[in-house]
Amino acid sequence: MNLQLSTNTQKITSEITISGSKSESNRLLILQQLYPNLQIENLSDSDDTHHLQEALTSDDTVADIGHAGTAMRFLTAFFAAQEGITKILQGSDRMHNRPIEILVNALRDLGADIEYVEKEGYPPLKISGKKLIKDKVSINGNVSSQYISALMLIAPSLQNGLEIELVGKITSVPYINMTLQLLHQLEIEAEFGGQVIKIKPKSTVEKQTIVVESDWSSASYFYSIIALSEVGSSVKLSAYKKDSLQGDSCLAKIYQHFGVSTTFEENAIRLTKERQHNSNVLDQDLKNAPDIAQTIAVTCFGLGIACDLSGLHTLKIKETDRLEALREELTKLGAIISVTNESLHLKASEEIKENIQIATYNDHRMAMAFALLALKVPIEILEAEVVTKSYRSFWEDMAIVGIKSEEIK
8 A cells, every 4th residue: 555645734733542551552462461460451452462462362382473574583582481381483584584593592592492494593493392491591681682671581480590691781671671570560570780690489469450652663653743843733642651661752852953852741641842853863772762753853854954873774674674664765765864774864955855755665654754754845755554563543543633644556
């Protein structure tokens, strides 16, 4: 499905309800399998979460998780520790080219039985679940935090718990802390100090319900919409809290640069364009929140300001090489941009080319980030259905704020 986007909207005043955080939902679903007393409300409606749920509840030997990277990492660890269960984990072509060797090696060090079905170091995987006895493992700290969280989630179910040593520089710390806080909510003893995470074993937990906070990554698109709109525009988003576990909640601070304020209300946030943007170069290290890099880069381009974004090394192995994809598509729109293996550098520009076709590379965040430029110029989004990976009602919610979409036949 290819969409032509446009808008006549100048000043925006809307209210949107956003589904639960994909990051929190997927962690809690693994914990629910280990501790059935746990009840979950406001689960994410993303494709990734649906894939994870299906793999956890199906008796089929083969589990296909499509593009869902979180599901691949979490399920690899989960099934490795399920004694007597054999699973083949597979996904899309892109998933079969996303490395998983670091996590597999760590699990093998714990005694796991995992084989590569095709290419060494990459899915698909054949996992023969075993009782894991060893209680210490080392893993690089600068890898995807999902590898580390995958180990943390199974740790309390292991006979002796687990001590995880993080080697070298640690990135994406907020996502590690999110996993830690969810374990704490289940009264599991877990601590993270220096380079070491220690998690004690726990066989059962008290019956309880956890309500998933709405997804801050999804909120990023509305931050961008308000930034690109007239002064006085506002949108109310539900359901959010000030003491969020999600690293992407740093949006509230970053978007002050663009004149956007965040007011916390009861279970909601209100975003308001209070002033024109700061024309200075935005210099931001996003190592703790790399998923919002695309939205920020496109916002800067749409406003005609320069940015230098760093801490982006994990974007090379996402749904696509997001740095190269950003460079390619922004250049088509008239941007002067360069990228390295871990950074992006955009120069200020005065023009946005109209009616450009934006390729999405099977990446939901490419579609959503570039859609927001419809507030400035008509734009076409190719394979627009890819947004369902994380945000199924995205196009409907865009219509609420005045971005119209028409399918191109």
